Amino acid sequence: MLRVAVPNKGSLSEAATEMLSEAGYKQRRTTKDLTLTDSANEVEFYYLRPRDIAVYVGEGTLDVGISGRDLVLDSHADAEVIMGLGFGSSTFRFAGRPGVAESIKDLAGKRIATSYAGVLQDHLAENGVDAAVVRLDGAVESAVQLGVADVIADVVETGTTLRQAGLEVFGDPILQSEAVLIKRHGVETPPNGLHQLVRRLEGVLIARNYVMMDYDIRAEDVDAATAVAPGLESPTVSPLHRQGWVAVRVMVQRAEAQRLMDQLWEVGARAILTTDIHACRI
Numbered sequence: 133m134l135r136v137a138v139p140n141k142g143s144l145s146e147a148a149t150e151m152l153s154e155a156g157y158k159q160r161r162t163t164k165d166l167t168l169t170d171s172a173n174e175v176e177f178y179y180l181r182p183r184d185i186a187v188y189v190g191e192g193t194l195d196v197g198i199s200g201r202d203l204v205l206d207s208h209a210d211a212e213v214i215m216g217l218g219f220g221s222s223t224f225r226f227a228g229r230p231g232v233a234e235s236i237k238d239l240a241g242k243r244i245a246t247s248y249a250g251v252l253q254d255h256l257a258e259n260g261v262d263a264a265v266v267r268l269d270g271a272v273e274s275a276v277q278l279g280v281a282d283v284i285a286d287v288v289e290t291g292t293t294l295r296q297a298g299l300e301v302f303g304d305p306i307l308q309s310e311a312v313l314i315k316r317h318g319v320e321t322p323p324n325g326l327h328q329l330v331r332r333l334e335g336v337l338i339a340r341n342y343v344m345m346d347y348d349i350r351a352e353d354v355d356a357a358t359a360v361a362p363g364l365e366s367p368t369v370s371p372l373h374r375q376g377w378v379a380v381r382v383m384v385q386r387a388e389a390q391r392l393m394d395q396l397w398e399v400g401a402r403a404i405l406t407t408d409i410h411a412c413r414i
């Protein structure tokens with residue numbers, strides 16, 4: 133059985149479970165369940181704190197896990213990223229009262245509150261800045277107002293929490309993060325079932341990010357249309373009953389669909405439509 137760690141709570145939990153369900157794996161019914169066995173797919177899921185997942189996977193106790201890139205780096209666990217999962221994105225940044233600092237160079241001798249002490253200490257060391265790190269578990273934004281720190285280093289997603297605390301970001305972003313699938317560093321032979329898990333998750337990512345586009349076009353204009361939308365491999369071209377016309381089917385990125393429809397129209401495509409992809413294996 134492949135042993136997979138899944139976030140049990142927090143920002144990554146729901147989206148991770150949803151992605152695994154979409155990939156065809158059984159998932160727990162209630163948030164109280166600590167484990168779930170999917171016998172059909174020969175996978176055991178363990179629901180754990182995402183911060184701890186890097187530790188379990190790094191130790192080799194569990195084969196793979198889903199966690200945040202920032203949490204993996206923060207833990208200094210012996211784990212490496214297999215693939216990004218396209219959700220749970222955030223930026224790790226410095227913030228403080230307006231005017232307190234402009235860049236990391238202004239932080240020498242200051243007190244910086246964070247729940248990501250590992251990431252912060254590594255970043256300060258890389259920049260040769262000597263500052264005091266105040267480790268907190270959460271609600272880090274309150275640390276400045278309550279006087280235990282001069283600035284903070286924290287996860288920013290929408291920026292709402294910072295604004296409410298009267299703080300603003302300064303300096304360059306420290307780290308970009310998203311949910312990632314991790315394995316123990318340097319494991320040569322992949323455990324049984326890992327290839328299947330990775331292929332299925334890649335399939336979910338493609339199904340989410342791509343749509344199928346169909347259109348009709350004169351046969352002599354197919355080359356021009358294919359230059360606009362070449363597809364992942366090559367478009368499918370089928371004859372139409374109407375003489376000299378063909379039907380074309382091609383996968384395109386969801387975010388590009390409207391722009392491509394405009395361009396395809398320009399080169400003679402008609403009856404252009406897009407449909408969602410529910411599952412795929414590329």
Ligand SMILES: Nc1ncnc2c1ncn2[C@@H]1O[C@H](COP(=O)(O)OP(=O)(O)OP(=O)(O)O)[C@@H](O)[C@H]1O
Nearest residue numbers: 141142143144200201202203220221222287289309
């Ligand atoms: N708005 C957000 N707040 C916190 N973490 C976020 C956010 N958006 C994405 N993330 C990512 O989620 C992971 C943190 O998840 P984690 O479960 O540890 O904390 P949390 O969501 O703050 O939960 P809690 O504070 O309740 O423990 C990190 O990888 C972080 O980058």
Ligand SMILES: O=P(O)(O)OC[C@H]1O[C@H](OP(=O)(O)OP(=O)(O)O)[C@H](O)[C@@H]1O
Nearest residue numbers: 270271272287288289290291292293294
């Ligand atoms: O930029 P935003 O969209 O406002 O999101 C970022 C905030 O959300 C998280 O806090 P969470 O609610 O997890 O509480 P915590 O600080 O106690 O972890 C994170 O620690 C930031 O405080």
Ligand SMILES: [Mg+2]
Nearest residue numbers: 142269270271
């Ligand atoms: Mg939090």
